[in-house]
Amino acid sequence: MAHCAAASQIALAVPVGSDSTLRKSVLKTSSISFSDRSWAPALSLDLKSKTNGRLQSQNVVCMSVQQANKSKVEVAPVELEDAKDPPLNLYKPKEPYTATIVSVERIVGPKAPGETCHIVIDHGGNVPYWEGQSYGVIPPGENPKKPGAPHNVRLYSIASTRYGDNFDGRTGSLCVRRAVYYDPETGKEDPSKAGVCSNFLCDSKPGDKIRITGPAGKIMLLPEDDPKATHIMIATGTGVAPYRGYLRRMFMESVPKKFEGLAWLFLGVANTDSLLYDEEFTKYLQEYPDHFRYDKALSREQKNKNGGKMYVQDKIEEYSDEIFKLLDNGAHIYFCGLKGMMPGIQDTLKRVAEERGESWEAKLSQLKKNKQWHVEVY
Numbered sequence: 426m427a428h429c430a431a432a433s434q435i436a437l438a439v440p441v442g443s444d445s446t447l448r449k450s451v452l453k454t455s456s457i458s459f460s461d462r463s464w465a466p467a468l469s470l471d472l473k474s475k476t477n478g479r480l481q482s483q484n485v486v487c488m489s490v491q492q493a494n495k496s497k498v499e500v501a502p503v504e505l506e507d508a509k510d511p512p513l514n515l516y517k518p519k520e521p522y523t524a525t526i527v528s529v530e531r532i533v534g535p536k537a538p539g540e541t542c543h544i545v546i547d548h549g550g551n552v553p554y555w556e557g558q559s560y561g562v563i564p565p566g567e568n569p570k571k572p573g574a575p576h577n578v579r580l581y582s583i584a585s586t587r588y589g590d591n592f593d594g595r596t597g598s599l600c601v602r603r604a605v606y607y608d609p610e611t612g613k614e615d616p617s618k619a620g621v622c623s624n625f626l627c628d629s630k631p632g633d634k635i636r637i638t639g640p641a642g643k644i645m646l647l648p649e650d651d652p653k654a655t656h657i658m659i660a661t662g663t664g665v666a667p668y669r670g671y672l673r674r675m676f677m678e679s680v681p682k683k684f685e686g687l688a689w690l691f692l693g694v695a696n697t698d699s700l701l702y703d704e705e706f707t708k709y710l711q712e713y714p715d716h717f718r719y720d721k722a723l724s725r726e727q728k729n730k731n732g733g734k735m736y737v738q739d740k741i742e743e744y745s746d747e748i749f750k751l752l753d754n755g756a757h758i759y760f761c762g763l764k765g766m767m768p769g770i771q772d773t774l775k776r777v778a779e780e781r782g783e784s785w786e787a788k789l790s791q792l793k794k795n796k797q798w799h800v801e802v803y
Contacts, residue, residue, distance in 0.1 A: 534698030664762025
């Protein structure tokens, strides 16, 4: 049976399209105490919704978000800690694994530009992964550019630890933004040209089958050889996915490799309603202030020092002296999000380096050589 973190509140996954007031009421009324237990059985509510004149049953499954005490969640199976090397490409495009959708939850507010969903996938323990890896997804249907062939694989960073949202090693989670295409001539939305895979995922329902490949990637693996290391994590939008996995492992789960260092997250989004996993991150900030820092760049709500929109590179510049000192002392720095984030960030870092009398090119080369520089953009 799936488990939820012990908490003063338990967050429940509400199906995509559910009324936002329902989602808020579920969060507010699920105040439960489990005394000294670090987990509790999953909750399941059977809600009735009316669609086309018919009542339909919607299963609301528990999303494992720890929101209260400092007791860490027990995880299993412990064998997932034994592997010396990360699992890679266990399933390939020609022979994907057929997994099952567990839940789909809209995780942005009504004022967010666009829709982002948290999607939990049951792989039965057959497609294990490490924090920082990605799953490939093959949407159903025929590739329009290759008649008779399936769609190409689309990679998504995994937003959970190796134990998944239910802490039993059987699930993996994705953070997916619905893709919308606007015709440049008419300015109107054209669903036929939107992102096939992301929309398939956001439209999926519990019980739907999904073909996955992987796991893939080694660039963003969380190095754990030094438990006192510093990890500076920079993300825009859904690029926060791997960091959610890192932080759950560091602060939520009871794992052998206890984290004693500093994790510093910079997250750039449009506005407050666009923040992803903010409740989780805010709770870590409250519970582990000596080990976690959290800075947000809200481009539509905040101003930078020049009076312009606040982007993630502006936040980095605010703390540039401290960041450079941490890098000099061996900190790891990660970047994940759209490709467009990197030029602005690189320009900012270069300018700061020059102001410090350093060569950014030489510094970047050294960071890469020391394996402190981790970039995954798409």
